[in-house]
Amino acid sequence: MGKSEIRTATARGARTPKKASAPARLARRTASVKAEAPYHHGALREALLQAAERVLERDGLAGLTLRAVAREAGVSHAAPTHHFGDLTGLLSELAAVGFRQFNAAMASSSDSATTPIERALARPKAYVAYAQAHPGMYGIMFRTERLDYSRPSLHEAAEASFAGLANAVGMMRQEQISGDALTLHQGAAIARAWSMVHGFTMLLLDGRLEDILGRLPEGTTPERLLEAMLMSPVTGKPPGP
Amino acid sequence: MGKSEIRTATARGARTPKKASAPARLARRTASVKAEAPYHHGALREALLQAAERVLERDGLAGLTLRAVAREAGVSHAAPTHHFGDLTGLLSELAAVGFRQFNAAMASSSDSATTPIERALARPKAYVAYAQAHPGMYGIMFRTERLDYSRPSLHEAAEASFAGLANAVGMMRQEQISGDALTLHQGAAIARAWSMVHGFTMLLLDGRLEDILGRLPEGTTPERLLEAMLMSPVTGKPPGP
DNA sequence: TATTTGATCTTTACGATGTAAAGATGAGGG
């Protein structure tokens, strides 16, 4: 949109202690979020994260820049620095938000499941559903290279996600999975579940399953394909004669 | 490495028709690739692709910029434009190269396989091995968002990759897979194979399997985990008592 | 209460990138 950020506009001529800048900022802010905006903003950190989420949904991963987020929040382009350090910091915190949303969606997924099969399919379906509903967020969480997992918030949220997965797999296998040691079979089961759902999601979001979906019986949805993928055996001919 | 591209260096003072630029370029070129470099270069397109591959392996995905590639090839930063249009073009052609390497690796993988099990594991292992040996390339092929699949070279190479996979799955299921129609079971089998290996590879490259690998019996390699993942059944308790 | 302090936000500046447009170059066809 070539807004060009008004460089060297007020700094011309006499070096007056600039008075009219605060009202301008206030007007800008009022137009975007709420009404209360007492100069120091009070809650810029949260506002920036929400702005980032909005930018991400509107303009995708490529449009999610530090400056765009600052613009969306109505603050100067350097304001995020103080709260997140750099772009990696912002992306990491945003990814943490995503993981928490994700974990919540997973946790509440198996609530209405009755049969064991439904329960087994609930989580994977919720996984793919979240990614389809929030492809940008999923991209931040799993596609970006600029994530700093040493940040506690991100580390914890991602860890919780893994723990939930491992736990679900353990439940399905009807055995306790101890925290610090795994048998090869247990590890393989977890890796398989995660790889399968994550790979499926990635390929689906990238449109790489279109080729398959187009050749399937008329009107087969990705969800149906996912179900079939999760339920049939790994090798050999299909169950029928 | 702030090289800063020597802007406004020769363009100062008198506007002489610049003579000394060709020798300089030749010297630069000689230092990097071969010796023959007759101004119009002759084969810039290929040279740029090879330069891109070098940059990718040296500096990773983040370092792979149009200007860096031009620098590596010893030409001006705008030279790639004429051959690839824009960054998307270069990335797409490079991804096509990657897919061809990848397909070749897959094709020659099952040569030394004897038993059916070995044959079934050969391709997935080759898949992961290629990604581990060329993580940058794999990133270009599967992580980047800026790919233009309408480019014939990329479309063909990616298509061939998919066809090889579908074919292998069909062979394993001991049935012919017709080109234009698939049963749900067939589609599920293909999607499962691809999702599993692709997901595993992604998680492995992103270091997200460290958590699992660390809890496994001392010295378990990713390869071993992959094998176990591919061979054991999907649900239920492990084979043993 | 008056002053200082420190966190927060803005300005300014710089190098790097992608891309467009105009200028130089030289190989090959007329």
Place this chain on the structure above:
DNA sequence: CCCTCATCTTTACATCGTAAAGATCAAATA
């Protein structure tokens, strides 16, 4: 022999991330 046009270089510009210095104000301090 000249001229055309694909190829490559220069120049220019908007945008981005980041650093550094200045402005502002709430709250602690004297």
